[in-house]
Amino acid sequence: MALYRFTRRSLFAATLALVLPLGFIGPVHAKTAQSQWVTVWSTAQMTPGADSALSPADATDATLRQTIRVAKGGDMIRLRLSNAMGTDPLSLRNVHVARTTIAGASTIDPATDHPVTFGGLSDIVIPAGADYISDPISITVADQSVLAISFHMPAGLPQQQTGHPGSRTTSWLVHGDHVSDAELPEAKKFDHWFTIAGLDIENGSARAALVAFGDSITDGYGIKPNSDSRWPDFLGRRMKDKRVSVLNAGIGGNRLLLDGLGPNAQARFDRDVLSQSGVRYVIVLEGVNDLGMLTRDGPVTQAAHDDLVARLKAAYLQMITKAHSHGLKIYGGTITPFMGMDYYHPDALNEADRQAVNSWIRTSGAFDAVIDFDAALRDPAQPNRLSPVYDSGDHLHPSSAGYQAMAEAVDLKLFEN
Template identity: 55%
Template sequence: MDFNKRALVGLAIALSIGAAPVVAAPAKAPEAKRWVGSWASAQMIPAAKDALPAADVTDGTLRQSLRLSTGGGRIRVRLSNAFGTEPLKLAGVHVALAAAPGSARIDPASDRALTFSDRPEVTVPPGAEYLSDPIDFPATPLANMAITIRFDGAPPAQQTSHPGSRTTSWFGAGDQLAAAGLTGGKSLDRWFVISGVDVQRPTGASLVTFGDSITDGYGVTTNGNNRWPDILAARLQADPRTKGVGVLNAGIGGNRLLLDGLGPNAMARFDRDVINQAGVKYVIVLEGVNDLGVLTREQPASPEAHAALVARMTASYDQMIRRARERGIRIYGATVMPFGGSAYYHPDAANEQDRQAVNAWIRTPGRFDAVIDFDKLMADPANPNKLSPAYDSGDGLHPSLAGYKAMADAVPLDLFAR
């Protein structure tokens, strides 16, 4: 090869090595989104008086409404047969925007049919919960949503429900899944079968308010959405830092830390109602007043029994703290509020001593990630063992509507803006 040819070959090799390849710019990755709980209710076995009348819904339709907290462009619905002893068979489930809280009417243009593994019908095994397939849905913050269910046959003999809905549900005969207004005229202020609604959004997390009747909303206005978690949800949505935080109410009236009462004890349900919620990042624990009150409701207890109760209660809190932290969940302890004026529990000085001991444990640094001191907020300054008259519903145990608002307003939003 002569010099000219060698030079040309060398030049070609140099150009092939040194030239930068021309490639297309990478496509922008789609925005990652996550599932965040926007609404939930804690499940239990209803008393006979609170059960859905089987004869009225066998092959019939049930319409229930709820209020979301945070919003998103897609949703999925969780159905529960957690306490059923036989399969729960549903012929169909629809979602829509409700005309109003507790209304039997929907906006027909928003009606969507849910599917489960691409099928309209679903059979939920005993003891199980099922998630629907995700669907596009206009889930705006604080929207009123209706879930309409058609039963395939009779509901399970042992039902799964949330009796403390403080929201009206409607039921009637036949297939009314897509009806603009459910007819039949029968209603109950209970929730059945439904246990959660998740929304899909680019950022956000869920907060579980975990407690008893004070969290469940005893004494609030039916269809008013004025429980303290409802008011807190509205505050979170009004602050740009916390608009992505969903609030899940896991309160059960009469609930206790250590023993079953109205519903399973708090320790037994902590995993299902807190740990397993979509996007959970925070939990507020307000439990214990019923444990303290029940001890002596029927008869006095020995000093040893009082001491043992406090030890078991604080051990229960410690278990929750450990479980939450293992999952990266920030757990906030709420102090037990005064109940010295309760005619139901008629507590004495020993009960008050127990409450003070429990609250001292909750306030001790290094236990909960933060303390929400509802005790100091709600106590009567002149009689700290009793609720303030400004916040007492009249029974000495449950807050009034003003009391619930004060509780919600006292929760620092900075706890959820990290």
């Protein structure tokens, strides 16, 4: 009979052989007790409409390069890609990340070009409805710097695509695999994001994340592409001396109670807020589209108005409960004026609904604090309207000056670490 002598080392190796699957690659990054990942850029995922989706011909055997501005920097990042809305698997190959050299252009610094792997793989298939988080990538990123994310789509995108049409940021598409090209001069250009969902930094200049959760006012409707002049952008620059990254989870046309352009706010709260790494704070600015859509096609009864106000309050309470159960501070933003807006043509009853909701936000004590965007933007002479100084012209969306005023209305003491 053969005798076997097991040392601690050989016993450990034998145990690993039993529990690890064949083909296990091994850790690509040793996590220490001090490791802390914080999301420093993210965008809310939705299904692009017909006017913003990529055609099968465009998306097949093509390189897509997209740029993002990260709120805070560091030396180790990881990327999150999404097929959340897809009903079929998403195949990608040769994902790369690099620093850009010219704002608003496809040009990258080749010396900073890094391949991105996922469990050691450079070619990935993301299942329908899933997100993939990359292995850590060693690259130095400064606060407020711009990164380019490039990947090759060998077989196109799923029939139901995943992305963020309101990127207000230029992306580039060219056929073939050109992920490491210094520039893409012949590329097709458009202002939409696809598949990219988030970027985390480990032990960088952020210790916590703040999510700005809202509709088109948060998404930055009306700003010039590549100007980074949404109110969360202005707020992020105000936070330069704080170790908090500001994330934009706005979707144009979003509603609290019903799906519109993108999933309703309650349905996406877990993905767009709670799943962000290091999230500690959230500002909610939602509800104007619910108020406007109630009577867009015609008047409704007073009972319907009262019911809408009650259900909006209940929706806020659901998000507050979720945030508190995850240890987050949640701040309520008052709904800004929209009287005179042609699409919704609000009347006195809609304004009464807005006032009722805002009164509850201000006085109920349900939120941890209140950010009075209404007071910041309203016209003192006509409080049911945006101030002309802050009105983009459609009487709903703020101008660039209005977005800056919104950021100035946020008390930075709410984010003390």
